[in-house]
Amino acid sequence: MAKKTIQINFDTGWDLAPAPESTDHIKINEQYNLFIGGKWVKPKSGKYFASINPATEEKLAMVAEANDKDIDSAVKAARKAYDTVWSKMPAKERGKYIYRIARLMQEKARELAVIESLDGGKPIREARDIDIPLACAHFFYYAGWADKLDYAFPNRKPKSLGVAGQITPWNFPLLMAAWKIAPALATGNTVVLKPAETTPLTALKLAEIIQESGLPDGVVNIVTGAAESGAALVNHKDVDKIAFTGSTGVGKIIQNAIAGTDKKATLELGGKAANIIFEDAPIDQAVEGIINGIFFNQGHVCCAGSRLFIQESVYDVVLRKLKDRMQALVVGNPLDKNTDIGAINSKEQLATINKYLKIGTKEGAEIYQPECSIPKKGYWCKPTLFTNVSQSNTIVQEEIFGPVLAIQSFRTVDEVIEKANNTPYGLSAGVWTDKGSKMFNLTSQLKAGIVWGNTYNKFDPTSPFGGFKESGFGREGGLHGLKAYLKF
Amino acid sequence: MERVEVLKTYKIYIGGKFPRTESGRYYSPEINGKSLGNICHSSRKDFRNAVVAARSAFGSWSGATAYNRSQVMYRIAEMLEGRKAQFVAELIQQGSSKIQAEKEVIASIDRLIYYAGWCDKYAQVFSAVNPVASSHFNFTTPEPTGVVSVVAPEDSGLLGLVSVIAPVIASGSSCIVVASENKPLCSVTFAEVLNSSDVPGGVVNILTGKRGELLKHMASHMDVNAFLYANNNKKEELEIQKEAVENLKRVVIKDFSKPYSDEHETPYYIEDFLEMKTTWHPIEKIGAKGSGY
Incomplete structure (x- = not known):
């Protein structure tokens, strides 16, 4: 006799009362200039572009577009600050400035969280509980390293590099700025940071905080713009180091551009992480881990667990529980505290995701999306599963950077290791099993920079982050993150 | 009429x-x-009460995240910065010149910041993953020793005090400190700073009085794990070392005759009060030798 299946539908009469975060207390200027040499200066390009709220398609602010002349001014300001002030300052004092920035960010945490949610579309719950506190923690952690570098590299004499050019992505705007700026300053470098063009606002708020901290002029410069501004920074002759987080495609362009120069680089690029569920895993926790792995930040996460491998014997039960759990996900207003999945970051990214949804179906995979309503305005994508996929499917091979999960099954440990490693990427992986020895077998054999055991998408300033293979090189976070900004 | 001072x-x-x-x-x-x-002349009983408080605080303090401890210690420095004037006045009262007093307070604040920064870093410096010749994941991580008896430097009423407390509590240990006998004022005020800095009660306990009379009890108490002695007195050192034997206290003796010296800013002062724990865990099926059960 066929089992009766019950489909849970939370979209009927189960609506949660709206709980939107207020935006009264935040301040966003109508227009932002470039933050160069401690001052707000008009762009020489004379151009401004709009930063849009992806949940409403409304304009939040106009932001300056830096051309190569603007980038040149910023690099000059950074060089001057390096030569005259920052490289001469005792490490202890340098550290105290970084502590100040951390504390000021903590004081303004709520404002930063709301702006992050408005500008990027991420749920306020995530901005408030993850992005902003972690960004503060990064500054706090690296502040302490400033006068302790000799202990991180015994028997070597660490020295700063000079001017660091840093380019950050749109998925964790402030957090990525913190990952870049905090270690660079702690190690005695000065910075030119270019945030992503769709989400520049929290980096500009950070510029205000940096001004308020009294950090010497030019130590941190923040210049906004798109790919061309980034290219100008990468190609500038007086930049000693490039730190980039973004796609593998652009990472390769950067590595090519700096070939033949003395520039050092760290590249934190794409991923296509395997999340592996064994039959002896705590299933309910694993399901939460799958959800968190792929739907955290709308799947706009380089380390997202976008390839799910379920051991055959538990395939049906995991899939059923996963679908049930997805039915309870709240998609909608990012500022609502109940929201699990916010807006897709931009129109362009939504088009990319939709392209992959089409390809997935066309190549024969089975698509599943829960029944849920999505707002009429803005950019949205329902949480999506693909089953009946194989290793050769495009949606298994390529990074989608959206809430889209490709599910495969496996029988043996060797098989899943082979499949998990069969990708040009190597950023992260997840393993779910209650058996410790099996866990450590997997952590030993998976070719990935971060392996989460019975958890997923956990980050900490003390914990190094970065990839194997085409997911990039260099580590950010922890003691290892210092090395990227030092020479010996 | 002039106002009568309180x-x-x-x-x-x-x-x-x-x-x-x-x-x-x-x-x-x-x-x-x-x-x-009129300074409190603390007794053996005061010390024993303080050990009970320190032991009971140890659990939550050592169980707090390193990040949290780091922020709390940073908070102590913030509070101290705000009360600079009071400490300067007390140091002057204890015989310092104004310039010396200001220098001592500033150095004390910076020293706290220094150790605050270590809370979430010393583990990365002192721990290890050990490449054992079998199929095991083997790693060594530090844990705080526990309750520490501390005798603060006699000649440096504030900087000396801060310098002995900070590395002990940075890793999560708790302590009972006997302050400088002849320059005790700053220790009492520093306790007020600690009290308003989110440092849980019992993590640091400060007694004033005659250390000669307390040493024996501080060194012999069976619920104290370690002893930090920061003076130069061979007779006292010997007494402590002898009394510490019964429960194998770790005795650490430091020379604080130059309290400003950079030698007092090092993670090895934290390491003095750490226990190293090594964990073995099998790895299924790695290498040629098979699993390491």
């Missing part, structure tokens, strides 16, 4: 509270013939 009653600090010594005794150290006040 004088401060000096107390000790146990379990986050400010009692007077249970013994009711006092002593009056003098600087240049002038009394500093």
Whole structure:
């Protein structure tokens, strides 16, 4: 006799009362200039572009577009600050400035969280509980390293590099700025940071905080713009180091551009992480881990667990529980505290995701999306599963950077290791099993920079982050993150 | 008529509270013939009460995240910065010049910041993953020793005090400190700073009095795990070393005759009060030798 299946539908009469975060207390200027040499200066390009709220398609602010002349001014300001002030300052004092920035960010945490949610579309719950506190923690952690570098590299004499050019992505705007700026300053470098063009606002708020901290002029410069501004920074002759987080495609362009120069680089690029569920895993926790792995930040996460491998014997039960759990996900207003999945970051990214949804179906995979309503305005994508996929499917091979999960099954440990490693990427992986020895077998054999055991998408300033293979090189976070900004 | 000044009653600090010594005794150290006040002359019983408080605080303090401890220690520095003037005045009262006093307070703040930064870093410096020749994941991580008896430097009433407390609590240990006998004022005020800095009661307990009378008990108490002695007195050192034997206390002796020296800013001062724990865990099926059960 066929089992009766019950489909849970939370979209009927189960609506949660709206709980939107207020935006009264935040301040966003109508227009932002470039933050160069401690001052707000008009762009020489004379151009401004709009930063849009992806949940409403409304304009939040106009932001300056830096051309190569603007980038040149910023690099000059950074060089001057390096030569005259920052490289001469005792490490202890340098550290105290970084502590100040951390504390000021903590004081303004709520404002930063709301702006992050408005500008990027991420749920306020995530901005408030993850992005902003972690960004503060990064500054706090690296502040302490400033006068302790000799202990991180015994028997070597660490020295700063000079001017660091840093380019950050749109998925964790402030957090990525913190990952870049905090270690660079702690190690005695000065910075030119270019945030992503769709989400520049929290980096500009950070510029205000940096001004308020009294950090010497030019130590941190923040210049906004798109790919061309980034290219100008990468190609500038007086930049000693490039730190980039973004796609593998652009990472390769950067590595090519700096070939033949003395520039050092760290590249934190794409991923296509395997999340592996064994039959002896705590299933309910694993399901939460799958959800968190792929739907955290709308799947706009380089380390997202976008390839799910379920051991055959538990395939049906995991899939059923996963679908049930997805039915309870709240998609909608990012500022609502109940929201699990916010807006897709931009129109362009939504088009990319939709392209992959089409390809997935066309190549024969089975698509599943829960029944849920999505707002009429803005950019949205329902949480999506693909089953009946194989290793050769495009949606298994390529990074989608959206809430889209490709599910495969496996029988043996060797098989899943082979499949998990069969990708040009190597950023992260997840393993779910209650058996410790099996866990450590997997952590030993998976070719990935971060392996989460019975958890997923956990980050900490003390914990190094970065990839194997085409997911990039260099580590950010922890003691290892210092090395990227030092020479010996 | 001139306003009559309100004088401060000096107390000790146990379990986050400010009692007077249970013994009711006092002593009056003098600087240049002038009394500093009636300072609590703490007893063995005060010390024993403080050990109970320190032991009970150890669990939550060592269990707090390193990040949290780091922020709390940073908070102590923030509070100290805000009360600079009071410490400068007390140091002057204890015989420092104004310039010396200011220098000492600033150095104390910076030293706290220095150790605050280590809370979430020393583990990365002192721990290890050990490449054992079998199929095991083997790693060594530090844990705080526990409750520490501390005798603060006699000649450096504030900087010395801060320098012995900070590395002990950075890793999560708790302590009972006997302050400088003849320069005790800053220790009482520093207790007030600790009390307003989110440092849980009992993590640091500060007693004033005659250390000669307390040493024996501090070194022999069976619920104390380690002893930090920061003076130069061979006779006292010997007494501590002998009394510490019964429960194998770790005895650490530091020379604080140059309190400003950079030698006092090092993670090895934290390491003095760490226990190293090594964990073995099998790895299924790695290497040629098979699993390491």
